[in-house]
Amino acid sequence: MTGKHLTFTLNGEPRETSADPRTHLADFLRYGLGLTGTHVGCEHGVCGACTVIVDGVPVRSCLMLAVQIDCCTVETVEGLANGDELSPLQQAFSTHHGLQCGFCTPGMLMTLEALLRATPSPTEHDIRMAISGNICRCTGYQGIVEAALAAAAVRTSTP
Amino acid sequence: MSARYFGAAVARVEDPRLLAGRGRYVDDAVLPGMLHAAFVRASMAHGRIRNIDASDAKGMPGVVAIYTMADFAGIAQGAMPPMAPHPLLPTPITYHPLAVEEVCHVGEAIAIVLADDRATAEDAAAAVLLDIEELPAVADAVLAWKAGAPRVHSKRPSNIAASLKAGFSDCDAVFAKADHVLTERFDIHRGGCHSMECRGVVASVDPHSGVLTLSTSSQSPYMVRRHLATYLGRDESEIRVMTPDVGGGFGPKANVYPEEFAVALAAIKTGRPVKWIEDRQEHFVATTQQRGQVWTLDVAFDNDGRMRAIRGHCIHDNGAYAPYGLILPATALASFPGPYALEALDLTIDVVLTNLVPTSPVRGACRPNAAFLLERLADRIARHLGIDRQQVRRRSFVRADQMPYSTGMKARDGSPISYDSGDYIAALDLVLDKIGAAGFEARRAAAADRGKLLGLGIASCVEDTGLGPFEGASVRVTPAGKVVVSTGASSQGQGHRTAFAQIAADALGVELNDVMVETADTSRFPLGMSTIASRIAVTAGSSVELAAQKVRAKAIAFASHKLEVGEQDLELEGGAVRVKGVPGMNVSLSEIARTLAGNVGISLPGGMEPDLAATAYFNSTALTFAYGANACEVEIDPETGDVRVVRYVVVHDCGKLINPLIVDGQIRGGVVHGIGNALFERMIYDEAGQPLTTTYADYFLPLASEMPPIEIHHVETPSPRNPIGVKGAGEGGTIPAAACVISAVENALGSNAPFIHLHPISPQQVVKWLERTASAAKA
Structure with missing residues (x-):
């Protein structure tokens, strides 16, 4: 790949590659690195499907250029599970039917992962506000909210 | 057989893959040598194409080809075939793959640009x-409907594509005898659809077989x-179409x-794979939208609130093309009389062309329109008579003792429509109890x-579900003892794999994880129709049951022969046919499948047919009717x-x-869709047909922060019209939701507030209504 040389950490692994200056982070992850778990729903920063975590903060990867991740730590949905073992948040999404078509799901998971790290015991209101920038057309959000509450309970009870 | 999975809220088998980021959506595919497409689209709502000059664009680095329809003349030409031909549309109103001569809405595709990457293709399209x-x-x-309006298509003599009629009995006679008659005009907004995946x-x-393969989000x-x-x-055998994971459908993706x-055509022309992924801005201008209609209705009713007859006229915004024929307006008519036992009905819909992107069924099709009209009329009657809204319903609904109830309407094939089962008044009672209507004041x-x-x-609403004729399924046990279910029905997130696996696992006594479900690949299953109209559980679900029962019967016949035991003494459990009460005496499904898969030179036992497999097409000859009663509370900030x-x-x-988990998810998502219709979603065009709301900053979809928790109570009346007793659930949440929210808003505004005849409503309108109510109270 031609373009600007980049060094960053991706899902815990050090990476070194380059990216074209015009490529946004979502396209870079999907087509440059083959990490197609990150989805693109609107490409104008509203739907949240492309949310990934950069340096601990959830960001819209469609509004960020790939070259901006130089020296950063990037986390995507592919990094949440431990091998085949889903994280408590992922597992709770299944238990509480927090997903249907699965398209918004990676963005929802990354937004909520960041929320639960910052706010280990969120209220339902906290959760609804946190995901107010992630649009889901399938679930009506309730299963997602219930999943986040359940995951928070599991995470805080696990040392 | 005991139902271990059917009826249980088992977690979906689809989930782990999707949660781990291992879904495979259409944009995730990368094929060797693949070209990326972008479309040159019309920027005006109506125009005659004089010239397309792609000479500069073709010379841009990375651009491989730019085609207009003329470039495909050696492969195919003309307008696309109509999906649902209708005698009232003798000349189909379908698109060309790329516009020829005339464009009729903003966003209509004119040329296709092929390049090494999407960015280059978009740059070239702009050039x-x-x-x-x-x-x-x-x-x-309404303007397009009037005489003298500009023609939407310059070659069509009229903007009125067709007029549809529906009704029964002598409406005028019932009106003449009724105690009261009211007339109202209703304005139901068009709106978009917006699956999160475009x-x-x-x-x-x-290159060897010549087979054309499409992977499409459909x-x-x-x-x-x-x-x-x-x-x-071409012959259908030369074309393979499959759907990968699809990120939501809700109707528009049912169109071709x-x-x-x-x-x-571009893949055929270039001989290279071609990918096109719609972006959100294209989705706003090129994917079909929902259900704009303007109605004028007269309703006849008696002093006690009994609704007796409705007559009226509708102007239906069809948009510029009718790829799906007249399905959408026809569905509006077919949704009457809803839960109401009307004595007569007389409706006409004028299907009107506009220079906008077409409308086609979106979650509920036009059933939400009919529910809005009927429920608004019921509320209007209550206001007029000064009685409780529920009394109008109680005195007007079809009663449980009238089931099966022939409404007077006719189905698409001309057969009379009859509601199979249900108790609409009991559902109303239950929802009023659950929301605590008694404590509302x-x-x-x-x-x-x-x-x-x-x-x-x-x-309230009634929903026709399980639209025929069929979705088939085959069930096959592999020599390893795994069960493979195959069906043509495509899934867009409804959890089909889980539901079908539940049905098959119960029939064959295997674990859920032993069932694999293949869907929507024309090379895997011969026939299929569409995932629309809340029909898949009824049609494909029943076919899975029938096919699995055939496989079960065959396995039992085999075991009976081998074990020399009567069939009545055999059961399927733990992946084997077992002799009841005799532990250890069994034959595994794996062994039966292996034997029936054949060994060279060895006859099959008992003269059985090869393969432990069966295919079934449940013939859904009569619709099955789901129904619901909804209640909600809204809180308005008067400031x-x-x-x-x-x-x-x-x-x-x-x-x-x-699977209650899946059904609840369908209903909740559907309700939220309807709340969006009532309060948020507004697709605005200027007079020239330019769309003004083409981002999510302008077009508001329902967000988690605005949505309430949704409480669901199921009444399970098994349908007598299919072997598994199910009715569809995909749209029942949406159908009454906008009507319910608007009913609550009007109730909140008070008895002096204006009758609300439209949706979506805006905060500005609410403030105006409150001001008008206040000044009326002063006067």
């Missing part, structure tokens, strides 16, 4: 010079194959689109103390006009539940 003579456009269906298609041609892969085969003059054809008073206006809304739905309760009867 194509279009010379288009602007023609007068009409963006409003459309997309990848087409490729196998609800109707078999329709894509059928119409593409017709268009290309010009882009699917254009991408296929106390809650209203408490809200008033906080300076807020609380309103209670009610709305800002902000409306919040604070409680929402659903009572729903969709027959037997295969």
Whole structure:
């Protein structure tokens, strides 16, 4: 790949590659690195499907250029599970039917992962506000909210 | 057989893959040598194409080809075949894959650009010079309907594509005898749909076999194959269409689109794989939208509130093309009389062309329109008579003792429509009890103390589901003892794999994880129709049951022969046919499948047919009718006009539940869609047909922060019309939701407030209504 040389950490692994200056982070992850778990729903920063975590903060990867991740730590949905073992948040999404078509799901998971790290015991209101920038057309959000509450309970009870 | 899975809220088998980021959506495919497509689209709502100059664009680095329809003349030409031909549309109003001569809405595709990557293709598309003579456009269906309006298509003599009629009995006679008659006009907004995944298609041609393969984000892969085969003059066996994971459908993806054809033509022309992924801005201008209608209705009713007859007229905004024929307006008519036992009905819909992107069924099709009209009329009657809204329903609904109830209407094939089962009044009673209607006035008073206006809304609906004729399924046990279910029905997130696996696992006594479900690949299953109209649980679900029962019977016959035990003494459990009460005496499904898979030179036992497999097509000859009663509370801030739905309760009867988790998810998502229709989603065009709301900053979809928890109570009345007793559940949440929310808003505004005859409503309107109510009270 031609373009600007980049060094960053991706899902815990050090990476070194380059990216074209015009490529946004979502396209870079999907087509440059083959990490197609990150989805693109609107490409104008509203739907949240492309949310990934950069340096601990959830960001819209469609509004960020790939070259901006130089020296950063990037986390995507592919990094949440431990091998085949889903994280408590992922597992709770299944238990509480927090997903249907699965398209918004990676963005929802990354937004909520960041929320639960910052706010280990969120209220339902906290959760609804946190995901107010992630649009889901399938679930009506309730299963997602219930999943986040359940995951928070599991995470805080696990040392 | 015991039902271990059917009816249980088992977690979906689809989930782990999707949660781990291992879904495979159309845009995730990368094929060797693949080209990326972008479309040159019309920037005006109506125009005559004079010239397309792609010479500069073709020279840009990375651009491989730019095609217009003329470039495909050696492969195919003409307009696309109609998906649903209708005698009232003798001349189909379908797109060309790429526009020829005339463009009729903003966003219509004119040329396809193929490049090494999408960015290059988009840059080149912007560099194509279009010379288009602007023609007068009409963006409003009421204006387009009037004599002398600009023609939407310059070659069509009228903007009225067709007039549909429906009804029964002598309406005028009932009106003449009724105690009261009222007339109201209703304005139901068009709106978009917006699956979170836009459309997309990848087409490729196998250089050796010549087979054209499409992977497309579609609800109707078999329709894509059928119409593409017709268009290309090929046999269906030379075309394979499949759907990968699809990121939501909700209706628009049931259409066969010009882009699917254009991408296929480009793959044939270049001999290279071609991918096109719709972006959100294209979705706003090129994916079908929902249900704009303007109605004028007369309703006849008696002093006690009994609704007796309805007559009226509708102007239906069809948009510029009718790829799906007259399905949408026909569904509006077929949704009457809803839960009401009317004595007579007389309705006409004028299907009117506009220079806008077409409308086609979106979650509920036009059933939400009919529910809105009927429920608004019921509320209007209550206001007029000064009686409780529920009394109008109680005195007008079809009663349980009238089931099965012939409504007087006719189905698409001319057969009489009859509701199979249900108790609409009991559902209303239950929802009023669950929302605590008796305590509502106390809650209203408490809200008033906080300076807020609380309103209670009610709305009921009946939904025809399980539209025939069929979705088939085959069930096969592999020599390893795994069960493979195959069906043509495509899934867009409804959890089909889980539901079908539950049915098959119960029938064959295997674990859920031993069942693999293949869907929507024309090379795997021969026939399929569409995932539309809340029909898949009824049609494909029943076919899975029938096929699995055939396999079960065959396994038992085999074991009976081998074990020399009567069939009545055998059962299926733990992946084997077992002799009841005799542990250890069994034959595994794996062994039966292996034997029936054949060994060279060895006859099959007992003269059995090869393969432990069966195919079934449940013939869904009569619709099955789900129904629901909804109630909600809204809280209005009188200062800002902000409306919040604070409680929402659903009572729903969709027959037997295969998986309550999935059904609840369908209903909740559906309700939220309807709340969006009532309060948020507004697709605005200017007079020239330019869309003004083409981002999510302008077009508001329902967000988690605005949505209430939704409480669901199921009534399970098994449908007598299919072997598993189910009714559809995909749209029942949406159908009454907008009507319910608007009913609550009107209730919150008070008895002096204007009758609300439209949706969506805006905070500005709410404030105006409150001001008008206040000044009326002063006067």
